Amino acid sequence: MNKKLIVALLFPAVAFSGENLDAAKLAKAAKEREEWTKQHFAKQGSPVPDGGVTVMPEKQMSEYKTFKEQRTKERADIQKYGYIKQFLPQTQSLLNFKEVSKNQFVAKSASPTHEGLRRSVNELEMAYDFKGVPTHLVSNMLGVAPSVTFIEGKGWAGAMQYFEKAGLGNCSYRENNLQFSHGAAIIPEEDATRDINGKVTVANVTGENSNGFLYSVDWYNNNYFRELKCANEKFEPSIMSSVMELARGIDNNG
Secondary structure, X not given: OOOXXXXXXXXXXXXXXXXXXXXXXXXXXXXXXXXXXXXXXXXXXXXXXXXXXXXXXXXXXXXXXXXXXXXXXXXXHHHHHOOEXXXXXXXXXXXXXXHHHOOOEOOOOOOOOOOXXXXXXXXXXXXXXXXXXXXXXXXXXXXXXXXXXXXXXOEEEEEEEEEEEOOOEEEEEEEEEHHHHOOEEEEEOOOOEEEXXXXXXXXXXXXXXXXXXXXXXXXXXXXXXXXXXEEEOXXXXXXXXXXXXXXXXXXXXX
């Protein structure tokens, strides 16, 4: 479901024909170009670099017309079933994570820019102090992978942990540090709550009885984007409540 739009934008280089422009003038021109670009995207209802999280009516979002029909269908599903009725390959990957991932772990000696799985977050070169999921909230840690982007000379701007949680199934937790990724998100106000410790929150369940369900919670502020997903073979509203509670515990840790 198109509940969020996350994008990192790169500003185009500005070319100058004159040879006498000094560094101050070049910097001023680049800054003016950057501000113009930000204003341009903001007027279109699109994310802008370093824009943090913005909540607005879905009709004002740049991609609204593209996803209008899909969103209408999903709202009807939630009314009828309590979840979005749709098969997601990610659900099966998470349900079968141990089997799917067994050949994806890399050696400790691997390049820090390598995107493969590690056994521990200590094997990752992070750009900041990644705290992740508290160990007392995890039944069994399954692995961790770098995420978002690698900042030369600093490290990764995010990470994704995989773990088992009793009563919930296999879960993943992903964190995006905006200080380093310069990302932005626009959230439809029709979907947004403040359920995770007062932060902008989007939660939903997607799946089918024959293939399992993915319980998802995304929460945002202007410092981090975080997402928690748990895969379970059955649909029960109580599982969603437990996933929300787990998200609050993770957020309290960071």
